Each structure stands twice: as structure tokens, then as C-alpha cells.
Amino acid sequence: MSKPKIATTALTSCFGCHMSILDIDDLLLKLIELVDFDKSPIADIKDFTGPVDVGIIEGGISNDENLEVARDFRKHCKVLVSLGECAIQGNIPAMRNTVPLKECLEVAYLSGPTVENPSGRIPDDPDIPMLMNKVYPVHELVKVDYFIPGCPPPAETIWEILSSLLLGKEIDLSYTMLKKD
């Protein structure tokens, strides 16, 4: 029997949730034995090679490419997990939802105290992904099956859920595993 497959990605986020996956430490070696990685920065595989059992998304959706990746994950993954607050509710990046996007760009590229911008142009390369006016939680745009809260969720929680999902066990989380800071 082939090993279950897992895929991960980071959208608009800080990568801390992926770091928390690495915080399972030596269990990482066990994870590598248990599963095959498909598309994931951890294994450096850039595109789906086929259907995947568990897909993990870190981060909210703030541009058209994020949305494309989220849809691609939904299409390929039997189970889709939102890992961490950015995926679940937008979190810190979504603080920009209270401000017009234009103002964010102006502060960064026109009015900042160290800015030298002789052309007065805000970066506008046609290949830069289109920013959305808001940062969205993943489940507002694609269906999500599981939510793991925390910023980031603790490594033990991630391991308990992942290993249970992969081995078909019942998920059993203690109170401390669910407690946020």
C-alpha cells in the first residue's frame, strides 16, 4: 500500500505555522516515514503530482494568486485543513482591511521617511499579482474541512491532528493543546 500523501502551502502569512510544523522536531523523521510529501515548500515540490490525502493551508487570501492556489488545493486534497489564525480569520495581515489599500501603498512607496522615489510611481509591474482590497479567510472562498487555531498552533497539536488524520485514529486533543496564548 502506498503511503498517504500530504501537501502544504503558505498564502498571506508569516510562515510561522510552517515553522511550527518543523517544531515537531525528531517526529519530523517519523513524519517523513509515514507520508509522502506532494506540493510543499518543506519537500520543495512545486506542483501537485496527483490527488493528495491531506492539504494544509497557512495564511489568508489577499491576491489573485493566493486564490488560485487555494482552489488548486481544494481540487487536489481529500481533506483540507486551515492551519493557524491567518488562514482561519485573516489575522494580522487582515488589519489592512480597515484601511484603503491605496493608503498602504502610499505610505510604503511615497511618504515613508527613507523613501527616494524620483518617478513618484508606486510599483506597478504588470506581473505583480493583483492585490485584493481585503484579506479573506480561506474558508470564505473555498470549502475547508478542519481548522487548527493558534498563532501559530503548537507543534504538539499539529502532530496529534496530523498523525490521527493520517492513521485514521480519532483526534484527541487535551485542553492545553487547544488553549490559545
Added chain:
Amino acid sequence: MRTATKNGRKIIINPVTRVEGHGKVTIKLDEAGKVEQARMHIIEFRGFERFILGRFYWEVPVIVQRLCGICPVSHLLCAAKAMDVIVGADKLTPTGEKMRRLMHYGQTFQSHTLHFFHLSSPDLLFGFDADPLKRNIIGVAQEHPELAKMAILMRKYGQEVIKATAGKKIHGNGAIPGGINKNLSIEERDFLLKDIDQMIQWSVEGLNLYKKLYRDDIERMSAFGSFESNFVSIVDEDGRFDIYDGSLRAKDPDGKLIFDQIKPMDYLNYIREEVRPWSYMKFPFIKQLGMEKGWYRVGPLARVNNCDYMDAPMSEKERREFMELGGGRPVHSTLAYHWARLLEILYCAEKMKELLNDPDLQGTDLVVTGERRSEAVAYLEAPRGTLFHHYRINDRDQVEMANLIVSTTSNNEPMNQAVKSVALEYLEGAEITEDLLNHVEVAIRAYDPCLSCATHAVGRMPLIVRLEGPGGELMQEKVRG
């Protein structure tokens, strides 16, 4: 496919998949088909400097550290240092300062370990040209299990130090305006002391491993992606190496001082950032040298080149050996970054041992305050280089202005230069070869671009290379997925 053009061509390289798309590199060829220019476009934007406005100053350290989950402690500490100035805490208590230092050494230790062992060692162990499917950390775990285990346990140690000092492995809140919110308990101290000698030993082993790889192939390694540049970092008052505190120093390619001992509040007179319409990441430069000539490198290589000495005996010995590579001038090789990084891993291990044995860490005097101020600038040497945080706070305690220069931003132009140097050597005609893709990846990775602050490339970077004609029309595209 090859198309002759009259006015030169462009090759575009996307270092992060188009789908995750956060970065892209263009190599422009001149009429003779020679490499003329390299540009690395960063295409993610989050807008922290605007949406932080209106927040209370004491919230800032915990908010801004969410810029980056790979080195959150850097932003936590740099913001806390700025807020020290705001609350008038000119000198922290010994417990406050030392807890923060321990936190920072733990963080640099784990971040450098992650970068070298998890991200870069696959290239070095399997060769730049090895099968990309094997050339990853999983390949390392399968073929060099002892090394993988050592890397995992070293990173774990750094994370445990962060947990003991900041409260949590990722996004803790230990540093607060004017000090810290906990000391180190005896249990925590003993827990960490137990393994510190092992960490020092593994640091030496890692450094020796790389030194051997480098020396065995010294010509290729030192020429790879090489170019000369200015260097910027902070140093202590007497030129001592320090990653937590100090003033700004810049050296030119010959090692002569451009400026020295620049205090945080004066940074505006020395550092500016150019905006170029094709990248969301700005281009910092030394003001008096101007946009063209003023770019500089930051990070491990800059710090080791810039300092006069290190106050940790094993590291100082290693530093002297390292500096011999430059023969009296700074070391300029791109792949010397890894060497300097491993040297800093050893430095952090030595400093952690020193601090763990210091009874000040069990002190109970944690916070100081003084006369309230309205503006503050702080520097910190984050793992990837000098970090600048600048804030103005109004009299209702809210942020009125924020300006952040993130480490990787300063290496923006250098990464372009590295790509240019590699392209000059490995681009054959107008053909995009596997060899070119491999080498571009390795060159960018040496700078440890924490593109999480700008992109999400924790893994190895996929490439899309595009060759463009003078009007921007596509001539050839090659994707490595």
C-alpha cells in the same frame, strides 16, 4: 529556441513558483548577447507600516513580529528596543538586557541552523547539479540521517531557548517596553545547560564540514556568484562584534570605513531606500554614495567583515582564520556567507553558555521606565542582517508613523548582483540551461532571503526562466516545477 534581436534581450527567472508567485528575476542581455543587468522583482506586499498606525505602542512588538515566523524574535526585539526609547528606558536592568540577549542568540542559532542544514546543505551535499527531487531536506534525512538528526536537535535547542526567554517558540511576548516579562528559572537554566556543550561541539562540526567543502573546491567556491560590495552592520563602541546592540558601521570593498558609530536616531542621514517600479521590495543605499554606487550587503558576511574582533574565544580564532580568505581585504565571495553563518552559530552557542552561567538571569528586577519620548529608532542584527525600526508615538500612546527596513531588503541589490555574476558565467548564448537554473538558485539562496518578509520561499526555489525580446515578447520559457 533562439531569436536574433537587434536591441538586446531579457531573460526572466521566477525564483518562486508562478502560483505562489512572490519573486521573479530578469536578466537583460545587451546587443552582443552579453549579460547587462539583473533584476529581482519582489511581488508581495502587506502594508504593515500603514495598518500599524493608531495602535498603542505596547502592542507593536507582538504585532510586527508577525511579519516573519522564521525570525520573529528579531522584530519582537527591535520593536521592543524602540519602545524602550519611548518609555525612557535608556539602560535596562542586567536581567532585562541579558534575557533579551539570550533570546536573540537562541533565535540566531535556530534560524542559521535552519538555513544552512535544512535549506542549503542539500545543494552542498548532493552537488549543485543533483536531481532536484533528491536535493531537499528529505533527501538529507534519508542519506545522511545523523546530520539530519543533528540539524533537527540544534534547531530544537534554539527554539527551547526562545521558549524559555520569550514564553513561546514562535511569537512569544517576552520583550516588553522597558524590559522583559520573565526571568530564567533555575529549572529552565539547568534544562538548557545540560545540552549546551553538545551544541558547541556540533557547531564546530558543522563549521568544519563546510570549511572542508569550501577548501576542497576553493577556486570554484570563491568565484561562485562573486562580486565586490560595501558592507553594513552594527558593531559595538570599540568595534566588537555584536548582534543585539551597537551603532552602524559601513565599509567599502577595500575594507575602509565609509562611516562608523552612527547612532540610531541619525540613520536617516545615512540610509535611504530607492523605489523601483518593478519590485515591491525597496533598494536601500548609503546616502552619500548615491543610488547607483551606495548599495551594500548585510548579514553574516557583512558582520564578520565589519567587526574588529569577537568576544568569544573559539569564534575569535575562527574569525581570524576566516579573514585570511580576504588577504587583508574583506571577504567578498557569495558562498562565504555560509561560512560566516556557521561561524555565527558557534558564536551564539558560546555566548549562550556564558549567559546560562550568569546569575543575573535569575534576577527579579525586570522593567525600567524614565522620561516619555515621542520618537524612537532601533537597530538590531537579525540573522539576515541589520534591521531598522523607526516609530513616532503621539501623546495618546498611538503609533503615528512607522518605518521598517527589513534585513533582506538591504540584500536586494546584492541578490541581483549575484544572479548577474552567475549568469555571466553560466549563460551560454541565449539558451536557458539546467545548469543556469541550478546556479541561479544556489546564488540567491546563499543570501538566505527571508522572503517570508517579502515572499514565502522557505523551501528550495522553483524557477521560471523567460527570455524576452526587445519589445518584451516571449522568446523562450523554461519552467522547473
